[in-house]
Amino acid sequence: MNSPTYDTPCIMIDLDKVERNIRHMQQIADDHGIGLRPHAKTHKMPEVARMQIAAGAIGVTVAKLGEAEVLAKAGISDILIAYPVIGRDKIKRLAALLTMTHITAAVESIEGVEAVAEAGRLAEVPVDVLIEIDSGFGRVGLNPGEDVIRLAGVIASHPWLRLKGLLTFAGQSYDVPDPEAIRRTAEREVGTSARMAEQLREAGYPVTVVSVGSTPSSSFAAAIPGANELRPGTYVFGDLMQVKLGAHELERCALTVRATVISRPAPDRAVIDAGTKVFSSDGEDSPLGxxxxxxxxRPGITLEWLTEEHGMLKLAPEEQGLAIGDILDFIPVHCCAVVNLTDRVAVTRDGQFESFWNVSARGKVR
Structure with a gap:
């Protein structure tokens, strides 16, 4: 590295790989005539959101209002909040956001509808809304059917709301064993949403948006008629979880944790200066063992276990020459959790340090 202020542990972002990943997912969307609205909870950085939009994304998705506030202040002009907005303080914050940028809000309850409508009234800005339905994950979202049609009627009664369509998330795609099972999950995700959209149209609600897609399911969902918007997130960096699912390749993983060996207490054991406060404890172990x-x-290095500040390595015989002070780069299990644990990332191009980027929406969980 050619940065005088560089130190470990540090999150490294390879911009060449990021750009390739962005182009790859955008091409999938373009090839199938479907809009791409990436989930910014993965990267939490306006710089990456701008790259995605410049490549052709129609806007971005966020989970929390705090992420939307950061991106709106950075000039991102089309944001979907794919999370219920509940609570007086959040209504006021949503109202402020509506005066800054175009916001679409996901709703799945009467309480949520009333909250978004009140924000629209306060801001004097009509709010586009998507009804979230459950396509099998069992998290939030209405079961498809009459409850969705009734909620559409409530939305239609509010002068500050405009029903645009449906949203769902097939999170169960992370728990299936192989790409064929992911494809079947995507078929259910898109099919359930498309059928519900048609029921709404038959009931007199001219919905135009059917929004689906996680990183594992998006390449399949894009090719299935019925949806017109994809919301993958992790694809931009990739991680071992996505590699295990067959949704990403090791060679395209753009985010690594750079750490320093700080101890060599035994020939087959070393310790690095990064633990759960850097890697997080989310997700299962590497599919590579x-x-x-x-x-x-270097498959002979196993990041065997973590405490808060330490990472314990088990070393195969060919790796036992590792010394205190050596630097190692690790592809983590779950990149989204890693990004949210750091204030800044070091970005590189052609293997050379370019700059540090602040993770501006880091910790924005409200």
């Missing part, structure tokens, strides 16, 4: 991370090209 290397524990909580993978050092590219």
């Amino acid at each position: 290397t524990g909580r991370g993978y050092v590219p090209g």
